[in-house]
Amino acid sequence: MSDLERFSLKRELIRKRTLLSALICALLLSLFLSRVSFSETGRALWRARLAFLFLAFLSHYLAYLFRGHRWKRIVSRLGFQGRSLDLARIILLFQSLDCVIPARLGDLYGAHLMKLNFSLSRSSSLGSIFLWRILDALVMFSLILLTTLLLFGRRVPAELAFLLHAVQVGALLIPVLAVSLLVGRKTILPRLPLGKRLRRAVDSFGGGLKPEMSALPFLLLSTGLVWLLEMGRLYFICCAFSLRLSPVEVAFVSLAATLSTAIPLTPAGLGAVELIMVKLLTLVRVDGALVYPITMLDRAIAHWSQILLGALCFGFSGGLKVRD
Helix, strand or coil: CCCCCCCCCHHHHHCHHHHHHHHHHHHHHHHHHHCHHHHHHHHHHHHHHHHHHHHHHHHHHHHHHHHHHHHHHHHHHHHHCCHHHHHHHHHHHHHHHHHCCCCCCCCHHHHHHHHHCCCCCCHHHHHHHHHHHHHHHHHHHHHHHHHHHHHCCCCHHHHHHHHHHHHHHHHHHHHHHHHHHHHHHHCCCCHHHHHHHHHHHCCCCHHHHCCCCHHHHHHCCCCCCCHHHHHHHHHCCCCCCCCCHHHHHHHHHHHHHHHHHHHHCHHCCCCHHHHHHCCCCCCCCCHHHHHHHHCCCCCHHHHHHHHHHHHHHCCCCCCCCCCC
């Protein structure tokens, strides 16, 4: 993304692809809701223990503090002078936008906010976001493969065949793509007939993507803590219904469901995630009466509350520039 380009929130919200995505969401959510017994689900929700739901909410949003601290370690070498809390707020803002528009376009808004608030180039900021997306994916893919092996061994259900294939391909392609970008920045980019502005943007993106090798242990540890907190959300929701899943089962369902948020047709996989999570809970033998309440509460915290808090953060920015 060239540093002369500006991210327009209004333009993204009214694009045809955003409206088409909203239609797909409506169809998928209608399919999900058509399978819900509202009387049974309502009784289960009424019995849910609020203290555990609060812990699930806290676990989800505490992860943003670790994300902000991790991002600060990445962008400090680019001249960033702000606080980890500032970055946590920016991540909340643009990932909330990802819950509204498809294809992870909120990442562009995150890079735009870094330019507005800290004068970091959009392209280098986008490269740094891509770096921690890679770390997230590698840790998540590894844990999905491990938990699937522990749960099912060689008898992997047919429903998971495509998921595992996608995870295996992603685990191979993502590092190759990252290394190719870094190597190409020094070897191929200078030979390409690019304009000066585009060349600078691509080179700046590669600079943001390149990790500081001494920081890798910290980045991997903080990434693991982020995913531990995200898994904690589902664990505490299950506790609210007195449902005791093993740590392996919680990790498997939570991470596999999160992977489906990458489906680009809808914002953060809205609609598809709900249907997939129901199937995942069924695979670990959760009682049918609890499958839908658990899914609805998990998505209420991870998706709908995030939109609400993102909107509040946008309206009451507290000194953070959120628009030009």
